[in-house]
Amino acid sequence: MSERSAAPGGLELVQSLVNTLDVETGVDSLDTAEGRARFGVAEEDLPGARELRESLRVALLAHAGHPAHRAVAPLDELLTAAPLLVRVDAGGSALLGAADDAPLVSRVAVGIAQALVEGTWMRLKACEAVDCHWAYYDRSPAGRGRWCSMQVCGARAKMRRYRAK
Template identity: 55%
Template sequence: MTERAPAPGGLALVEALVNTLSVDTGDDRLAAEFGLSGDALDRAAALREALRAACLAHAGHDIPPGRLSELNALLAEAPLTVTLDHEGTAALAPAGEPGLTARVAAAIAEAVAAGTWTRLKACAADDCHWAYYDRSPAGRSRWCTMSICGSRAKMRTYRSRRTG
């Protein structure tokens, strides 16, 4: 759907997870892309939709209270540990066998530390909500692509002014 480059670092995982569902068509690739089934698939779908709500919040929308508590509960279960590299730089990393939620939690922690977490947004178009990384200088991008979603929104605004 998008012509944008993927998000940097671990945010690429979060972006890829959110984008396993095409809101407009209902095409869901979560099981195929992450090799999940059963309870793990259900938890990953809940994580995906809670992350989509957080990305929408980064774009100026309100997070439904249920989604926020769901995201916090899912991330609280992620086993993370502090690791140091050879230069002494500390980072959070999944502890033990890294599951999807722990990898996402570590990616979010890395992005928060880098100051990039709030630049992962969801498209403002109600029929899209595709996750994208906002590389605009002011960080105020609203649509995944200007050529599709942005153009449609601007055309709707133009038409409503002309007819209203």
């Protein structure tokens, strides 16, 4: 949808990973070689990538105040397997990073860590609509967005409430 914009910084990877599954249609871009290559995921690592994706989705639903859509492995347990590196440049600046050949979970952990430092982690959310759950970055001034798209998911929810009256 047109107003969906990419999350800033390292959160773009997290958002993109969560959005590899279209909940409404069931289409999973990780089913294709191109989709897996986009995230550097080998076919044998696909179950782990999907587990990570759904654990992230549950965390993003929680950011928006919604209950988990299903039981998943706790995200903090998955992230314990994420080797991270601290790199210090010649000027003394330190950066958190993943090794060049880091697994997806490490790259996700770096994105989350950067977002924590920048204060943006809690603004990455999953849409309230049960047939959507699309990851979106909440750019609303108060940070209280509920839907990935007010024109689509928000309008549908409002119409359902109206018809129920």
